[in-house]
Amino acid sequence: MKRKITLKQIAKELDVSISTVSKALRNSAEISEDTKQKVQAFAKLYNYRPNNIALSLKNRKTNTIGIIIPEIVHHFFSKVIQGVETVANKRGYNVIIGLSNESFSKEVINMEMLANGSIDGFILSISKETLLMQDYHHFNETMSQGMPIVMFDRVANEIQCDKVIVDDFKSAKKAVTKLIENGCKSIAIITTKDYINVGRLRTQGYLEALENNKMPLTSSLILKIDDSLDMEHNLAALENEIEQLFKDNKTIDGVFAVNELYALSAMKVARKLNIKIPEDLQVIGFTDGVLSKHSTPSLTTVSQHGKLMGEKAAELLIDKLEDQTETEEETFSTVVIETELVERETTI
Amino acid sequence: MKRKITLKQIAKELDVSISTVSKALRNSAEISEDTKQKVQAFAKLYNYRPNNIALSLKNRKTNTIGIIIPEIVHHFFSKVIQGVETVANKRGYNVIIGLSNESFSKEVINMEMLANGSIDGFILSISKETLLMQDYHHFNETMSQGMPIVMFDRVANEIQCDKVIVDDFKSAKKAVTKLIENGCKSIAIITTKDYINVGRLRTQGYLEALENNKMPLTSSLILKIDDSLDMEHNLAALENEIEQLFKDNKTIDGVFAVNELYALSAMKVARKLNIKIPEDLQVIGFTDGVLSKHSTPSLTTVSQHGKLMGEKAAELLIDKLEDQTETEEETFSTVVIETELVERETTI
DNA sequence: TTTTAACACGAAAACGTTTTCGGTGGTTTG
DNA sequence: CAAACCACCGAAAACGTTTTCGTGTTAAAA
Numbered sequence: 001m002k003r004k005i006t007l008k009q010i011a012k013e014l015d016v017s018i019s020t021v022s023k024a025l026r027n028s029a030e031i032s033e034d035t036k037q038k039v040q041a042f043a044k045l046y047n048y049r050p051n052n053i054a055l056s057l058k059n060r061k062t063n064t065i066g067i068i069i070p071e072i073v074h075h076f077f078s079k080v081i082q083g084v085e086t087v088a089n090k091r092g093y094n095v096i097i098g099l100s101n102e103s104f105s106k107e108v109i110n111m112e113m114l115a116n117g118s119i120d121g122f123i124l125s126i127s128k129e130t131l132l133m134q135d136y137h138h139f140n141e142t143m144s145q146g147m148p149i150v151m152f153d154r155v156a157n158e159i160q161c162d163k164v165i166v167d168d169f170k171s172a173k174k175a176v177t178k179l180i181e182n183g184c185k186s187i188a189i190i191t192t193k194d195y196i197n198v199g200r201l202r203t204q205g206y207l208e209a210l211e212n213n214k215m216p217l218t219s220s221l222i223l224k225i226d227d228s229l230d231m232e233h234n235l236a237a238l239e240n241e242i243e244q245l246f247k248d249n250k251t252i253d254g255v256f257a258v259n260e261l262y263a264l265s266a267m268k269v270a271r272k273l274n275i276k277i278p279e280d281l282q283v284i285g286f287t288d289g290v291l292s293k294h295s296t297p298s299l300t301t302v303s304q305h306g307k308l309m310g311e312k313a314a315e316l317l318i319d320k321l322e323d324q325t326e327t328e329e330e331t332f333s334t335v336v337i338e339t340e341l342v343e344r345e346t347t348i
Numbered sequence: 349m350k351r352k353i354t355l356k357q358i359a360k361e362l363d364v365s366i367s368t369v370s371k372a373l374r375n376s377a378e379i380s381e382d383t384k385q386k387v388q389a390f391a392k393l394y395n396y397r398p399n400n401i402a403l404s405l406k407n408r409k410t411n412t413i414g415i416i417i418p419e420i421v422h423h424f425f426s427k428v429i430q431g432v433e434t435v436a437n438k439r440g441y442n443v444i445i446g447l448s449n450e451s452f453s454k455e456v457i458n459m460e461m462l463a464n465g466s467i468d469g470f471i472l473s474i475s476k477e478t479l480l481m482q483d484y485h486h487f488n489e490t491m492s493q494g495m496p497i498v499m500f501d502r503v504a505n506e507i508q509c510d511k512v513i514v515d516d517f518k519s520a521k522k523a524v525t526k527l528i529e530n531g532c533k534s535i536a537i538i539t540t541k542d543y544i545n546v547g548r549l550r551t552q553g554y555l556e557a558l559e560n561n562k563m564p565l566t567s568s569l570i571l572k573i574d575d576s577l578d579m580e581h582n583l584a585a586l587e588n589e590i591e592q593l594f595k596d597n598k599t600i601d602g603v604f605a606v607n608e609l610y611a612l613s614a615m616k617v618a619r620k621l622n623i624k625i626p627e628d629l630q631v632i633g634f635t636d637g638v639l640s641k642h643s644t645p646s647l648t649t650v651s652q653h654g655k656l657m658g659e660k661a662a663e664l665l666i667d668k669l670e671d672q673t674e675t676e677e678e679t680f681s682t683v684v685i686e687t688e689l690v691e692r693e694t695t696i
Numbered sequence: 697t698t699t700t701a702a703c704a705c706g707a708a709a710a711c712g713t714t715t716t717c718g719g720t721g722g723t724t725t726g
Numbered sequence: 727c728a729a730a731c732c733a734c735c736g737a738a739a740a741c742g743t744t745t746t747c748g749t750g751t752t753a754a755a756a
Contacts, residue, residue, distance in 0.1 A: 019737075051713070053713095057713080058715095058741050082447070097429070290637075295642065355743070364705080368705060370745085399742050407711085
């Protein structure tokens with residue numbers, strides 16, 4: 001087992017100084033052609049690669065991006081990571097991940113862990129618990145230490161930083177309007193509690209769409225799910241709630257769900273109640289994942305373009321990291337990614 | 349913007365030496381109670397945290413695990429990452445990810461990138477292209493430099509390292525046997541080309557199950573898909589092939605598919621051809637993902653326990669990293685994770 | 697009073713780089 | 727022949743730690 005070779009060892013072998021080796025390898029004009037050749041040949045032979053850690057320490061720059069997400073087994077977040085990874089690699093950065101599991105404390109711990117020199121900046125989506133508690137001190141602290149943050153999707157308006165979001169309000173409005181245009185007269189929404197801001201915004205979009213089209217707002221048609229617990233493991237409860245919704249409102253002919261799972265559950269319940277999709281009931285979901293594409297019937301959804309969000313977030317972060325200008329007034333931008341209504345089989 | 353505080357700054361402020369500060373913070377007996385109190389209070393006030401990079405350089409240990417996977421937008425791999433992350437964090441390690449996108453060169457580049465000091469060891473699943481080319485020099489090189497590797501799922505038998513796999517052969521056999529017990533007389537398999545070893549093994553399991561039950565082996569019932577291209581974006585081609593299979597073999601009453609997507613495509617084609625599931629056709633897939641759970645009818649699958657694989661892989665790697673004993677003969681273990689046949693609605 | 701030991705602390709090396717600043721020795725110039 | 731110059735190379739500092747070893751001070755023992 002041969003350890004990785006260092007400058008020092010090369011210097012010793014060739015009987016020159018460490019500085020000479022370093023310069024020779026970087027093709028400095030200070031070094032004669034002869035020595036350069038000699039050193040470079042030797043380095044190539046022993047497959048020399050500079051040690052990243054030493055470089056990081058010297059340069060006070062790790063060329064690594066930290067990404068903190070609530071969970072990874074989730075199509076949207078996977079897509080975002082994919083996007084981040086793509087541009088990060090292209091621009092010479094690595095990606096290190098931390099999972100908060102929707103927990104405030106894990107989010108804090110993970111950030112502290114990475115902030116101590118391991119990374120140059122963060123890309124993150126806020127955990128549910130943090131949103132609920134509205135405790136954002138850790139974000140401010142990291143930023144005050146000169147470590148930039150880019151938030152995506154689940155952001156906090158109170159925090160001044162770069163953000164990448166979709167226009168949840170407009171997108172929801174567009175989706176519901178689509179249902180109205182398709183002839184739906186009684187449209188229900190299955191959404192989250194209001195502390196999840198994306199859920200709240202989507203609900204508002206729903207309301208505005210109804211209002212703009214002079215349709216009545218019926219509070220019993222608004223089902224707010226408490227998903228503080230992991231719904232993946234609580235499907236039965238979810239389906240019961242939805243079934244009750246359908247039974248209480250027999251006229252429902254359209255459903256807008258703020259995520260894939262809610263939409264699929266609605267479809268499942270509808271099937272159970274012998275409601276035909278899309279003839280008797282049209283459904284639109286949010287977040288374009290694998291489920292929508294492969295469900296039967298395949299689900300019409302508002303696609304968020306997760307990969308694009310990741311790419312954009314990475315661009316923003318790296319731009320900031322590599323921006324040399326020492327301006328006093330820091331400026332932050334919020335990029336809005338356009339959503340797309342992907343029409344499949346659950347709408348006419 | 350205040351930079352992170354260092355030992356040197358604390359030392360300067362308190363008018364003691366750097367060594368004293370370091371020792372005081374680590375509660376060394378060399379330092380008087382007075383100075384300890386003073387230093388610790390000051391450090392707490394300024395929220396001192398040791399710089400990870402400096403520690404890594406000093407200790408020649410990064411406490412970071414590198415994980416290289418072919419793609420991340422994939423339920424199984426996400427699960428594995430989740431597993432790795434869980435035990436890594438528990439044992440004080442970070443996780444850094446690299447995506448090969450099923451490409452040999454990206455796999456090599458990514459590994460070289462990380463191997464230069466950024467991480468202590470690898471957990472990886474081999475890319476399709478690498479498997480096809482059978483060029484494993486980069487694995488041997490990294491290991492010869494003292495960096496341990498743990499492979500999972502898609503492994504190379506030629507390489508001596510720790511491995512975490514499922515018994516693809518046995519699992520496939522079990523699944524097909526199940527179909528036979530359920531009364532299927534003509535069972536087709538939808539699998540990959542043989543260079544993907546997991547595909548090959550599953551095919552062998554299929555064959556053995558038939559043989560053991562004295563059932564005829566019909567070559568036309570074996571459909572080997574060339575998925576060198578990304579099938580997610582080539583669904584139509586896949587479905588055509590499957591449709592042809594059904595049309596050529598009208599007697600088919602059972603399908604074993606080596607992954608979720610193949611299984612779902614088979615179900616889709618069956619629906620198109622008005623074949624009832626599970627009455628006329630029973631289907632079993634491999635890899636327990638979200639699709640299986642939420643499809644209609646929900647798919648009976650062989651679950652691989654991705655998270656468990658990740659956990660096990662991380663345990664193996666960290667154990668090796670922290671094993672102090674300087675044994676000459678290195679020993680490698682291969683852990684086989686038991687699969688589980690999750691029976692849902694596509695089987696009787 | 698002198699020797700010894702305990703105590704408290706600091707200097708310096710090491711991890712692997714890059715870079716600045718000074719040297720050599722030789723050659724050209726006035 | 728001295729001065730200036732150039733081409734080439736090395737010493738050392740710096741990044742932020744930890745740790746070994748040495749040293750000075752003080753109190754206890756001889």
